[in-house]
Amino acid sequence: MAEYLASIFGTEKDKVNCSFYFKIGACRHGDRCSRLHNKPTFSQTILIQNIYRNPQNSAQTADGSHCAVSDVEMQEHYDEFFEEVFTEMEEKYGEVEEMNVCDNLGDHLVGNVYVKFRREEDAEKAVIDLNNRWFNGQPIHAELSPVTDFREACCRQYEMGECTRGGFCNFMHLKPISRELRRELYGRRRKNAFQQEAPPPTPTGANPEETTSHEPGTFYKMSGLHTSKTPTSQSNKWL
Numbered sequence: 001m002a003e004y005l006a007s008i009f010g011t012e013k014d015k016v017n018c019s020f021y022f023k024i025g026a027c028r029h030g031d032r033c034s035r036l037h038n039k040p041t042f043s044q045t046i047l048i049q050n051i052y053r054n055p056q057n058s059a060q061t062a063d064g065s066h067c068a069v070s071d072v073e074m075q076e077h078y079d080e081f082f083e084e085v086f087t088e089m090e091e092k093y094g095e096v097e098e099m100n101v102c103d104n105l106g107d108h109l110v111g112n113v114y115v116k117f118r119r120e121e122d123a124e125k126a127v128i129d130l131n132n133r134w135f136n137g138q139p140i141h142a143e144l145s146p147v148t149d150f151r152e153a154c155c156r157q158y159e160m161g162e163c164t165r166g167g168f169c170n171f172m173h174l175k176p177i178s179r180e181l182r183r184e185l186y187g188r189r190r191k192n193a194f195q196q197e198a199p200p201p202t203p204t205g206a207n208p209e210e211t212t213s214h215e216p217g218t219f220y221k222m223s224g225l226h227t228s229k230t231p232t233s234q235s236n237k238w239l
Contacts, residue, residue: 024153024172025145026108040144044097045116046123047145051135052081052101052111052175079181086185088238089115093129094122100150103175105167114147134239150174 018035021027025047027037055069055077069077082101090096095118102112117123123144130142147153155171157163167173 020170022146024109024170025114025147026112028106028108028170030108038146040146042120042124043144043146043148044118044120044123045114045145045147046127046130047143047147048085048113048115048130049141049143050111051085051113051138051140052078053136054078054103054111057105075178078175079178082177083181083185084237085113085115089117089126093117093126094119098150100172100174103167103173104169106170109170109172110167114145114150116148116150136237 016036018027018029018033018037021033021035021037025045027033054074056074078101082099086096086099089099096115097118098114098116100114102109102114104110104112115123115126117126127142127144130140133140150172153172155163155169155173158169158171158173163169163173
C-alpha cells in the first residue's frame, strides 16, 4: 500500500495531494483547493509571484483588437526585465541554474518568475530576504517551490504552437528571452568562473580596500532608514 501511495503522489490519481501544485507550484483554486498543497521546507527553486507585467496585456483594447506595443518593443522590454532579475538573483543570493517567466493570464500564474538556484541554501536565503523587499513599487511575495523539472510543468501544446486554452492554460507558458541575452548571461557566468580562479591584479596605486562592486540598481529594505524612498527609474526598481 505504501509503495502504491508513493507511486501516485502528485499525480492525477492522487486524491489527497494537488497534482497541479506539485507540478507547477501554483493552483487556480488557491487555498480553496480540495487537495493538499504540500509546500516544501527546502528546495532549489523559488517562486516570485506576479512580478512580471506584460505591457502588451495592458495595451490591448477591450476586444483585444489593438496593441500599442510592437513585438520588437515587447522583446526589448522583456529582455531588460529578465536580465535585471537574473543579475540581482546571482549577485545577491547565489548561482542561478535556471530562471523562467510565465506568460500565462490566469491569476495563479500571471507574471510568475521561477528561479532555480544551484544550492538550496541560496534559495532559502533569497526567500527570506525577498519577502522584505519591493520591486517596481509592489511588495515581493516569494516562497520555496516544489518545481524542479520544468519540462513537467510546461504546456507541450504551447511549445508546439497548438495550445487551445491560450493564456488561461493551467500549465506554464514560458516566455523565451532573445538568443543574444541568453548567450550574454550564460557567457558571463563562464567568464566569472574563470576570473574567480585567477583574480585580476590590483591597479598600480589603488587601495584594495577602496574598490567598489557594481549592482544593477539601488536596493532598500522595507525596514530601516530608506523605507520612504520610491523607485523613479529602471535603475532603482528594487527596494
